Amino acid sequence: MNYENIFNTAQHAFLQFKKTSGKIKADFLEKIAYNIEAEKANLIPLASSESNLPEGRITGELGRTVGQIKLFAQLVEEGSWLEAVIDHADPERTPAPKPDIRRFLTALGPVVVFGASNFPLAFSTAGGDTVSALAAGCPVIYKGHPAHPKTSKLVGSLITKAAQENGLPLGLFTHIEGGIDVGQELVKHPIAKAVAFTGSFKGGKSLFDLANQRKEPIPVYAEMGSVNPIITLENKLGSNIEALAKAFVSSLTLGAGQFCTNPGLIMVPQVHEDAFSDAVKKEIQDIVGAPMLHEGIAKAYYESLDKLKRKEELEWLHVSSTNDIIKAHPAMAKIKANDWLKEELFQEEVFGSFAILVIYENAEELLSIAQKLHGQLTITIWGEDSELEQSADIISHLEEKCGRILFKGVPTGVEVGFAMQHGGPYPSTSDSRSTSVGAYAIKRFARPIAFQDMPEKFLPDALKESNPLGIWRTVDGEFKK
Amino acid sequence: MNYENIFNTAQHAFLQFKKTSGKIKADFLEKIAYNIEAEKANLIPLASSESNLPEGRITGELGRTVGQIKLFAQLVEEGSWLEAVIDHADPERTPAPKPDIRRFLTALGPVVVFGASNFPLAFSTAGGDTVSALAAGCPVIYKGHPAHPKTSKLVGSLITKAAQENGLPLGLFTHIEGGIDVGQELVKHPIAKAVAFTGSFKGGKSLFDLANQRKEPIPVYAEMGSVNPIITLENKLGSNIEALAKAFVSSLTLGAGQFCTNPGLIMVPQVHEDAFSDAVKKEIQDIVGAPMLHEGIAKAYYESLDKLKRKEELEWLHVSSTNDIIKAHPAMAKIKANDWLKEELFQEEVFGSFAILVIYENAEELLSIAQKLHGQLTITIWGEDSELEQSADIISHLEEKCGRILFKGVPTGVEVGFAMQHGGPYPSTSDSRSTSVGAYAIKRFARPIAFQDMPEKFLPDALKESNPLGIWRTVDGEFKK
Incomplete structure (x- = not known):
């Protein structure tokens, strides 16, 4: 493969595409969404067969993929995401006249996006990373995930087709x-200006290191894994043990546990140890193992369990008698908080439907847990209002450890909207200042540029005096349209 | 020095300070500004004696320092910088109910700030980095620059005094x-969550590498140097040769050339080679060398010139006969674009009042220059409107190489306002997505956090339904107050 040619074509496309109007970008994104929907009948069975995910799940994922493309189309057509700021000149100012300065966000340049195995559509070829990069104005060089090659190529062709249909330059998207x-x-190519990745800690960390060792280091947005702890407080759990155990096991085993927000840790007060353990056992025992994405992932799942089985501190609540070549039989172990606190291994993500139930004695121990937790995508806390009030200090610590904190429900099921933050402190992601889901994902692929005393006629539309785009701007410090 | 104790105290202060209201933060910043102004009579001669910068310059810098503190005070008191976003719940949504999600920016944690030698006030102890970090809610562990130790300690004591006077926790600021x-x-301490630095490429790059090699990598905002090219186009230059030569030499020699936006490169069309060279020589010959910040900096300046003097491609337009132990005698050399394009050394910053005049033959050669340029804080282009129109392609490339592009005036003199972008593509800074001057500098020290289904009474004020802060928020996709 001639990467030189690919990157040069992308750079050429970039210089044209970065100045393209929001309307043209939105039409392009809408066309991608249209092409995907039009190909639904082929795409769903193909993605399902390549990922072992049931067609129902893929159908939902396709809807989500199309929905997030439309969200970015809406965002760039409206245009306020550009953060336009105008500080007017003041020629009379002393001791020196004040210049006219106008700032907005401009695209970074061609970016490299990696597909994820666990979402063959929504986090892959036309997934959130690709689409938010295109929306920002960045051509995408996309490395398909080898676990779903045909799906990846098919979706890639739909993006290329959309570009051609809309008369956009070659090189905006390369599969x-x-x-x-x-x-x-x-990642090493000098023209690449950023990297987006969803996958394992090992994979994300190695790309992060590689990108930082370049002559010109570039940002890496790697979403790398998380155990998404659920903290339960005494009264709330006590009054809902069975329902909460059911909700937890359901979240744990959804999609064979192959979600980045899968809850791999649950903290339970000692007083409910037996009742909650029993309720979980009752829920989990009838769950039939579901096929994982591929055999390599199933193998890694059982290897992780075998490693943990050698740890004497763990008491196993549920585990299937035999390992499976492809199916993830759910598993759960229990540990005293005091032992959990001593061993980092118990915080490592096991990709699949495995969780550790940590029994804590009191609020002091829970505070120690909160302080010890690694960075997470999400943390969930189930408590009555009065308990939450008493736990203010613990919650304050938990906030330092996650990108999203939930007070109801389960962490799986990530809303695609304006307020979503899907990115947490290291090591859950490489950059806690970014999100890979939701409208703000577009900001990852842009940087500010200021124009000083640029003649009005050369200014980009977003910064022209008359505000032809009708976007929200900060003018002399005031937010206005 | 017991760093463990310092960082623990800072972390303790952080957990309290991050939840402090914008009003309290603003009062603290205002008190710092007040204390600095009150100490003016001591501070100005002290900073002047330690930096060799004239009192007039230090007086201006003090005004700028106070001005930028007040800008951040205004910003946090108003509160819209928090980027509050609310997506309301929809319990009726199918197939699954939609949760309530609210997102805003939260402070990163304790940060490490390094002082700069060339701005003993505005980029040092109570400079833009410290003040934007405090405004965001981050305690600052500040490493004073050894070139102005007494100034640094005095300003540090004024910040500590402001915290005490306002009843704020110990550990918000440590000198x-x-x-x-x-x-x-x-930088290596695990509690540190970000680093801000202004100085040499070597210094910034080594901190960047160190921060990325930590177990938990952290962002480094290093402003590392730039040659701030000025591009002159034929007609504009031809009709103003003497005035533009004067403006250029004045910018080049301002403050002994010790500004990060000092213009170290100027591109001149061949047709004006002789006239512009003569005009520059005439302007520069009478400039008396001014004392540099310290002897080490003067030594480095002359060493760089000696290295360049061994380059045969350079023709020297002006150079003092002898090197000086402390004063920066201005110097200028001339080169053909064709030779300049072949050698990276001619793009390296010489800290002081030295510039290279590059003679280009035609637009094609100018385009090659634009493509070859390293990342810069600023690029200036002087052209008639019709010339700018014809140079659209060149300007498009120049935009990729800088954080701020100027169409009038000179790059020195960085406005502190809302629209300023002082941060450019690598290697001018380590993170082109950030600015170290202006209102947006605060964003470097915050990350988003989302609250899902948090009971109203526990929500931070910025996210409460009734909008008690009266800030701009995105509510269900619409900007409103």
Whole structure:
């Protein structure tokens, strides 16, 4: 593969595309969404067969994929995401006249996006990373995930077709197949200006290191894994043990546990240890193992369990008698908080439907847990209002450890909207200042540029005096349209 | 020095300070500004004697320092910088009810700030980095610059005094003295959550690498140097040769050339080579060398010139006969674009009043220059409107190489306002997505956090339904107050 050619074509496309209107970008995104919907009948069975995910789940994921494309189309057509700011000149100012300065966000340049195996549509070829990068004005060099090659190529062709249909330049999107070495070559290319990745800590960390060792380091947005702890407080849990155990097990085993927000840790007060353990056992025992994405992932799941089985501190609440070549039989172990606190291994993500139930004695121990937790995408806390009030200090610590904190429900099921934050402190992501889901994901692919005393006729529309785009802007410090 | 104790105290202060109201933060900042102004009579001669900068310059810098503190006070008191976003619940939504999600920016945690030698006030102890971090809610562990130790300590005491006077926690600000090893220890401490630095490429890059090698990598905002090219186009230059030569030389030699936006490169069309060279020579010959910040900086300046003097491609337009122990005698050399394009050394910053005049033959050569330029804080282009129109392609490339592009005036003199972008593509800064001057500097020290289904009474004021702060928020996708 001639990467030089691919990147040069992308750079060429970039210089044209960065100045394209929000309307043209929105039409392009809408066309991608249309092409995906039109190909639904082929795409759903194909993605299902390549991922082992049931067609119902893929149908939902396709809807989500189309929905998030439309969200970005809406965002760029409206245009206020550009953060336009105008400080007018003051020629009379002393001791020196004040210049006219106008600032907005401009696209970074061609970016490299990696597909994820667990969402063959929503976090893959036309997933949130690709689409938010295109929306920002960045051409995408996309490395397809080898677990779903046909789905990836098919969706890639739908993006290319959309670009052609809309008369946009070649090189806005390039689909590349290959392994780890190919991904590394892409990240190292001098024209690449950012990287987006969803996957394992090991994979994300290695790309992060590679990107920082370049002559010109570039940002890496890696979403790397999280155990998404659920903290239960005494009264709330006590009055709902069975319902909460059911909700928890359902979230744990959804999609064979292959979600980045899968809850792999649950903290339970000692007083409810037996009742909650029993309720969980009752819920989990009838769950039939579901096929995982591929055999390699199933193998890794059982290897992680085998490693944990050698740890004497763990008491196993549920585990299938035999390992499976493809299915993830759910598993759960229990541990005293005092032992959990001593061993980092118990915080490592096991990709699949496995969780550790941590029994804590009192609020002091729970505070120690909160302080010890690694960075997470999400943390959930189930408590009565009065308990939450008493736990203010603990909650304050938990906030430091996550990107999203939930007070009801379960962490799986990530809303695509304006307020979503899907990105937490390290090591859950490489950059807690960013989100890979929701409207703000577009900001990852832009940087500010200021124009000083630029003649009005050369200014981008977003910064022209008359505000032809009708967007929200900060003018001399005031927010206005 | 017991760093453990310092960081623990800062972390303790952080957990309290992050929830402090914008009003309390603003009062604290205003008190710092007040204390600095009240100490003016001591501070100005002290900073002047330690930096060799004239009292007039220090007086201006003090005004700027106070002005930027007040800008951040205004920003946090108003509160819209928090980027509050609310997506309301929809319990009726199918197939699953929609949760209530609210997002805003929260402070990163304790941060390490390094002082700069060339701005003993505005980029030092109570400079833009410290003040924007405090405004965001981050305690600051500040490493004073050894070039102005007494100024640094005095300003540090004024910040501490402001915290005490306003009843704020110990540990919000700590002043530390020491060399490179001390700075490295601070950056490596696990409690540190970000680093801000202004100085040399070598210094910034080493902190960037160190921060990325931590178990938990943290963002480094390093402003590292730039040659701030000025591009002149034929007609504009031809009709103003003497005035533009004067403006250029004045910017080049201002403050002994010790500004990060000092213009170290100027591109001139061949047709004006002789006239512009003559005009520059005439302007520069009478400029008396001014004392640099310290002898080490003067030594480095002359060493850089000696290195360049060995380059045969350079023709020297002006150079003092002898090197000086402390004063920066201005110097200028001339080169053909064709030779300039071949050698990276000619793009390296020489800290002081030295510039290279690059003679280009035609638009094609100018385009090659634009493509070859390293990342810059600023690029200035002087052209008639009709010339700018013809140079659209060149300007498009120049935009990719800088954080601020000027169409009038000179790059020195950085406005502190809402629209300022002082941060450009690598290697001018380590993070082109950030600015170290102006209102947006505060965003460097915050990250988003989302609250899902949090009971109203526990929500931060910025996210409460009734909008008690009266700030601009995105509610269900619409901007409103």
